[in-house]
Amino acid sequence: MKEFINPSREMYDQLVRRPTISAREMRNTISTVFKEIELKGDEAVKSFTSAYDSVDLEKIQVGKEVLERAYAQMDKSLIQAIRTAKENIYSFHEAQYPTDINIEINKGIQLLQRSVPIERIGIYIPGGTAPLLSTILMLAIPARIAGCKEIVLCSPPTYKGSIHPSILATAHICGIQEVYAVGGAQAIAAMAIGTETIRKVMKVFGPGNQFVTAAKEYAIDYGVAMDLPAGPSELLVFADETSVPAFIAADLLSQAEHGVDSQVVLITTSNDIAIQVKNEVYDQVERLPRKSIATEALKNSFSVVIDSPEEAFYFINQYAPEHLIIASEQPSSYIDKIQNAGSVFLGNYCPESAGDYASGTNHTLPTSGWAKAYNGVNIDSYMKKITFQHINKEGLELIGNAITLMAREEQLEAHARAVDIRLNTKI
Amino acid sequence: MKEFINPSREMYDQLVRRPTISAREMRNTISTVFKEIELKGDEAVKSFTSAYDSVDLEKIQVGKEVLERAYAQMDKSLIQAIRTAKENIYSFHEAQYPTDINIEINKGIQLLQRSVPIERIGIYIPGGTAPLLSTILMLAIPARIAGCKEIVLCSPPTYKGSIHPSILATAHICGIQEVYAVGGAQAIAAMAIGTETIRKVMKVFGPGNQFVTAAKEYAIDYGVAMDLPAGPSELLVFADETSVPAFIAADLLSQAEHGVDSQVVLITTSNDIAIQVKNEVYDQVERLPRKSIATEALKNSFSVVIDSPEEAFYFINQYAPEHLIIASEQPSSYIDKIQNAGSVFLGNYCPESAGDYASGTNHTLPTSGWAKAYNGVNIDSYMKKITFQHINKEGLELIGNAITLMAREEQLEAHARAVDIRLNTKI
Numbered sequence: 053m054k055e056f057i058n059p060s061r062e063m064y065d066q067l068v069r070r071p072t073i074s075a076r077e078m079r080n081t082i083s084t085v086f087k088e089i090e091l092k093g094d095e096a097v098k099s100f101t102s103a104y105d106s107v108d109l110e111k112i113q114v115g116k117e118v119l120e121r122a123y124a125q126m127d128k129s130l131i132q133a134i135r136t137a138k139e140n141i142y143s144f145h146e147a148q149y150p151t152d153i154n155i156e157i158n159k160g161i162q163l164l165q166r167s168v169p170i171e172r173i174g175i176y177i178p179g180g181t182a183p184l185l186s187t188i189l190m191l192a193i194p195a196r197i198a199g200c201k202e203i204v205l206c207s208p209p210t211y212k213g214s215i216h217p218s219i220l221a222t223a224h225i226c227g228i229q230e231v232y233a234v235g236g237a238q239a240i241a242a243m244a245i246g247t248e249t250i251r252k253v254m255k256v257f258g259p260g261n262q263f264v265t266a267a268k269e270y271a272i273d274y275g276v277a278m279d280l281p282a283g284p285s286e287l288l289v290f291a292d293e294t295s296v297p298a299f300i301a302a303d304l305l306s307q308a309e310h311g312v313d314s315q316v317v318l319i320t321t322s323n324d325i326a327i328q329v330k331n332e333v334y335d336q337v338e339r340l341p342r343k344s345i346a347t348e349a350l351k352n353s354f355s356v357v358i359d360s361p362e363e364a365f366y367f368i369n370q371y372a373p374e375h376l377i378i379a380s381e382q383p384s385s386y387i388d389k390i391q392n393a394g395s396v397f398l399g400n401y402c403p404e405s406a407g408d409y410a411s412g413t414n415h416t417l418p419t420s421g422w423a424k425a426y427n428g429v430n431i432d433s434y435m436k437k438i439t440f441q442h443i444n445k446e447g448l449e450l451i452g453n454a455i456t457l458m459a460r461e462e463q464l465e466a467h468a469r470a471v472d473i474r475l476n477t478k479i
Numbered sequence: 480m481k482e483f484i485n486p487s488r489e490m491y492d493q494l495v496r497r498p499t500i501s502a503r504e505m506r507n508t509i510s511t512v513f514k515e516i517e518l519k520g521d522e523a524v525k526s527f528t529s530a531y532d533s534v535d536l537e538k539i540q541v542g543k544e545v546l547e548r549a550y551a552q553m554d555k556s557l558i559q560a561i562r563t564a565k566e567n568i569y570s571f572h573e574a575q576y577p578t579d580i581n582i583e584i585n586k587g588i589q590l591l592q593r594s595v596p597i598e599r600i601g602i603y604i605p606g607g608t609a610p611l612l613s614t615i616l617m618l619a620i621p622a623r624i625a626g627c628k629e630i631v632l633c634s635p636p637t638y639k640g641s642i643h644p645s646i647l648a649t650a651h652i653c654g655i656q657e658v659y660a661v662g663g664a665q666a667i668a669a670m671a672i673g674t675e676t677i678r679k680v681m682k683v684f685g686p687g688n689q690f691v692t693a694a695k696e697y698a699i700d701y702g703v704a705m706d707l708p709a710g711p712s713e714l715l716v717f718a719d720e721t722s723v724p725a726f727i728a729a730d731l732l733s734q735a736e737h738g739v740d741s742q743v744v745l746i747t748t749s750n751d752i753a754i755q756v757k758n759e760v761y762d763q764v765e766r767l768p769r770k771s772i773a774t775e776a777l778k779n780s781f782s783v784v785i786d787s788p789e790e791a792f793y794f795i796n797q798y799a800p801e802h803l804i805i806a807s808e809q810p811s812s813y814i815d816k817i818q819n820a821g822s823v824f825l826g827n828y829c830p831e832s833a834g835d836y837a838s839g840t841n842h843t844l845p846t847s848g849w850a851k852a853y854n855g856v857n858i859d860s861y862m863k864k865i866t867f868q869h870i871n872k873e874g875l876e877l878i879g880n881a882i883t884l885m886a887r888e889e890q891l892e893a894h895a896r897a898v899d900i901r902l903n904t905k906i
Contacts, residue, residue, distance in 0.1 A: 129884060130884055130885070130888055132881075133880065133881040133882075133884040133885050134881075134885065136878060136881040137878075137881050137885065140584050140585070140588075140878070143582070143584055144580075144582065144584060144590050144592075147580050147582055147592075148580060148592060151578075153571075153574050153575060155570070155571065155574055157567050157570055157571060157838065157839045158567070161567075161838055161839075163571050163838065163839050163840060165571075165574075165575060165857070168817075168818055168819075170851065170852050171818060171819075171851070181890065182888075182889050182890035182891070183888065183889065184889060185885065185888060185889065186885055186889065218888060254851045254852045255852045272708060275847065275848050275849065275851075276852075277849070277852035277853060281699060296904075296906060298900060298904065299897070299900060299901055299904075302893065302896055302897040302900045302901075303897050305893040305896075305897075306891070306893040306894045306896070306897040308893070309891060309892070309893040309894070310891075336896075340892060340893050340896075341890075341892050342890075342891075342892065342893065346893065383869065384869075387867065390595075390865065391595055391598060392595075392598075393865055394865070394866075395865070395866045395867075395868075396865060396866065396867040396868070397867075397868055397870075398867060398868065398869040398870075399869055399870060399871065400901075401870050401871050401872045401874070401875045401901055402868060402869060402870040402875075403875075403882075403894075403897035403898055403901065404894075404897065405882050405886055405891075405894040405895070405897045405898055406588075406868065406870055406875065406878065406882060406898070407866075407868055408882075408886070408894060409881065409882045409885045409886060409894075410878045410881040410882045410885065411584065411588055411590065411868050411870065411878060412584045412588075412590050412868075413590060413866040413868055414866065418863075420702065421702050422702065422704070423863065423865075424597065424598070424681045424702075424863075425597050425681045425682045425703075425704035425863065426704060426863055427863035427864040427865065428864075430592070430864060430866075432859065432864075436845075436850065436851075436852065436853055436854035437854040437855075437857060437859075438817065438820055438821070438822070438823060438850075438854065439821075439822045439823065439834075439840040439841065439855065439857075440814065440822075440823040440824075440825060441822075441823070441824055441825065441829060441833065441834055441838050441839075441840055442810065442811075442825040442826055442829060443824075443825075443826060443828050443829040443833055443838065444826065444828050445828045447828070448828045448829075448830075448833065451563060451564075451567070451833065451837045451838060453560065454559075454560035454561075454563040454564050454836065454837040455560075455830075455832050455833060455835075455836045455837045457556060457557055457560040458557070458560050458561065458564065458612065458613055458836045458837065459832055459835070459836060461557055461609075461610065461612060461645055462609045462610065462611060462612065462613065463608065463609035463768075463769075464609070464733070464736060464737075464769075464832075465736070465767060465768050465769065466729070466732040466733040466735070466736040466767050466769065466773065467733045467736070467830075467831075467832040467835060467836075468832070469729055469732075469733070469763075469767075470726070470729040470730050470732075470733040470830035470831065470832045471830055471832055471833070473725060473726060473729045474726055474729075474827075474828050474830065477723075477725065477726075479723060
C-alpha cells in the first residue's frame with residue numbers, strides 16, 4: 053500500500069483513476085459466440101460448453117427435482133443464514149417499491165406514471181469452486197418483489213460436471229424455476245438471442261469474467277438491457293481518530309481477497325491511524341487462506357492522509373467508491389458530505405461484509421467511478437415507468453395553442469395539425 | 480402502408496422487428512474524433528467545427544449576453560407557449576421526486592436509501608434550421624428539479640454561423656448558463672473527455688444523428704453515462720370502433736414527418752377503421768410541407784386488423800412502441816393490458832404532439848422495442864440512489880452468524896473475519 057500525505061489536488065486525478073478495461077479486444081471472440089448461437093441454437097450452446105467447460109451436457113435445463121434435491125441436502129444452518137439474509141433483503145427492497153403518480157395537471161389533462169415489471173429477466177452466476185449464493189439473493193429477490201413474471205438463471209456446470217449444489221439450493225429458496233447449466237459468453241448470448249431451450253430475456257443481470265462482461269455489452273445489439281457496467285470491486289474506508297485500526301484492516305482485506313484486480317483505499321484525517329492500519333493489514337493478511345490474492349490486490353491500493361475532513365470528502369466524491377466505510381464513532385456527521393458512492397457503511401461495527409450478505413442492502417453496485425452517475429441494483433432495475441396521459445377536448449383547448457406554436461417553430465406542421473383537426477372538427 | 484388482417488403469431492416476430500442500426504461501422508470515425516480531442520482539446524473542437532459545420536469559431540462558449548439578447552428578441556407568444564409547457568413539465572416531474580427510505584430492519588441495523596443528484600450533466604441539441612426547443616425543456620427541467628448543480632448545453636453553430644436563437648432563448652428560460660457552440664460527435668467527445676473550455680460531464684442526454692449516437696455509446700469508455708439507446712422515432716395507434724379516423728391519420732402523419740426512418744403502425748379491431756384511416760392518411764399527407772419525408776416513412780409503416788382486443792394488446796406488448804395512442808372513447812379499459820410502451824396517449828382528444836410539447840410528460844423515450852426494459856427520461860435519470868447502513872454491535876451480533884456462514888460457503892474467509900474481529904474484540 054502506497055502512502056500519500058496531503059497530496060495536491062493535481063495528484064487526485066491520478067489517484068482516483070482506475071485501470072481502464074476495454075471489452076473491445078474481446079469483440080471478435082464474442083461476436084463468434086453470438087453468431088454461432090444465432091445460427092445453431094442449443095447445439096452451439098452445447099458445443100461451447102464442451103469446449104470451454106469440458107462438460108458434455110445432455111440437457112441444458114436443470115430439472116425441478118435436481119433443485120429440490122440440492123435444497124434437501126443443504127446444511128440446515130446455511131439455509132437458516134440464507135433465510136435471515138433473504139428476509140432483510142426482501143424488506144429493504146420492498147420498501148423501495150415505487151408509488152404510482154396520478155395528477156390532474158390542468159382541467160381535462162390527467163397525467164399518470166405507473167411502474168410495470170420487466171417481464172422476463174436473466175441472472176448470470178459464475179461457476180468455480182466457490183458458489184456465489186449471495187448474488188442470487190441480491191438479483192432474484194428484488195425481481196420477485198418487482199413482479200417479473202419469468203426469472204432465468206444461468207450458471208456453468210463447472211462443479212463436478214454440473215452447477216454447484218449451493219447455487220441450485222439458493223435458486224430454489226428464491227423460487228427460481230428456470231435454471232440452465234450454461235456459463236460464460238454463451239450463457240449471455242443464449243439469453244440475449246434465445247435458443248430452442250432458453251427463451252430470449254429482456255435484461256441480463258450478474259457478475260462474471262471479462263468474457264461475460266463483454267458479452268453483456270454486446271447483447272445491447274440484440275435489444276437486451278443490462279444491469280450495470282462492470283469493473284473490479286473496490287472499497288474506500290474513511291477513518292477519523294475514533295476509528296478502530298484492526299477493524300479497518302479486516303475490512304480492507306475482505307475487499308482485497310476478492311481478486312488481484314481489487315482496489316482498497318484508506319483516507320484518513322489521522323497519520324497515526326494510517327500507520328496502525330497498515331501494520332494491522334500486514335499482520336492479518338499473513339493468516340488468510342487467500343493471502344496471495346490479497347497481497348497482490350494490496351499492490352493496487354493506497355492510503356492518503358488528508359487533514360481536513362472537507363478535503364477528504366472532496367477526494368472521496370472524486371473517487372466515487374463502490375463501497376464506502378465511514379469508520380468513526382460519530383459517522384452521521386459525514387453523511388451530508390457524500391455525493392458519489394455505491395453503498396455506504398456507517399460506524400465501527402458496520403463491516404462491508406454485512407452489506408455483501410445479510411443486512412438487506414444490495415451488493416450489485418457501480419464500480420470504477422460509475423457511482424457518479426449510476427446507483428446499484430434496486431427495485432427500479434426490474435421495472436420501467438410508463439407515462440400515460442388522458443386529455444379531453446377541454447384540456448386540449450387549454451394547451452393547444454402552446455403545442456401548435458412550438459411545433460410550428462420546430463417546423464413540424466403535422467404535429468400542429470394533429471391538434472388543429474381535433475379542435476376544429478365537430479363530431 | 481401495408482395491411483395485414485389477423486396475421487398468425489408467427490408473423491408477429493417479423494412485424495415487430497425494427498431495422499437494426501449498428502454504430503459499429505462508425506467506430507473508426509468516432510475513435511479519431513475522441514483521440515484528437517483527448518490530445519488537442521479546444522483546438523481539435525474548433526478544427527472539427529470548421530471541417531464539419533464550416534464555421535470558424537472564435538469562442539466555443541456562448542456568452543451570457545448572447546443568451547439574454549436571444550431571449551429579448553424571441554416572439555412573446557412563443558415565450559408564453561414555452562412557459563405553459565415548462566410549467567406542466569415542471570409539475571409532472573416534480574411529482575416524480577423520489578422519497579428517501581429509512582428503516583430499522585433489525586434492532587441495531589438502520590438502512591437508508593437516499594437520492595442524490597448527478598452533479599454535472601450535458602445536453603445535446605441538434606442543429607439545422609428547425610430548432611428543437613421542446614427537447615431543451617424535456618432535458619433541462621427535470622435536471623433542475625433533481626438538483627444537478629451544473630447543466631451544460633452543446634448545439635452546433637449551424638444557423639448563420641451560430642446556434643439558432645430559439646435554442647439560446649429556451650436555454651435561457653431554463654436557466655442554463657453554460658452553452659457551447661459545438662455539434663456532432665465532437666460535442667459529445669468534448670463533454671465526455673473535457674477540454675480547456677468544456678469540463679467533463681458525468682452523463683450525456685439528447686438526440687442526434689448517427690454520429691452523435693455512436694459517440695454517446697463510445698463515451699462509456701470514458702466513464703460517461705447516457706440517457707437511452709437511440710433509434711428512429713415511432714408511433715403505434717390502437718383504434719377500436721369508437722375512434723376517429725381523421726384524428727388517427729393526423730397522428731400517424733405527425734410521427735411520419737419526423738424522418739424517413741420513422742415508423743407508424745395502426746392496430747385496430749375494426750377493418751372499417753383501417754380503411755378509413757388509410758384514406759385519410761393519403762388525403763392529409765398531400766397538404767403537408769414535409770410530404771416527401773412523410774411519404775417515405777409511410778413505406779416502413781403498416782396496419783394490422785386484429786379482431787380480439789386481447790390479441791391486439793399481445794401484439795402491442797411484443798412491439799413495445801415508443802408512443803402508443805389508445806384511440807377510443809373508453810380508453811381506460813385498455814390500460815391494464817399495457818405492459819411495454821414508452822408513453823401512452825388515451826382518448827380521441829389526446830394527440831401524441833401534446834406529450835411532445837406541453838402536457839407535462841417527457842418526450843425522450845425508448846424506441847426500437849427498448850420499452851420492454853427501459854423507461855423514458857424522468858427525474859430518476861438525473862439522480863442516483865445511494866444506500867447507507869448504520870449497524871451497532873447489537874445489530875452485528877444479530878446477523879453476524881448469517882454473514883460468516885455465507886461468506887465461508889463462498890470461501891471468502893476475510894469477509895467472515897471482518898465480522899468476527901468486531902464481535903470478539905473488547906475495546
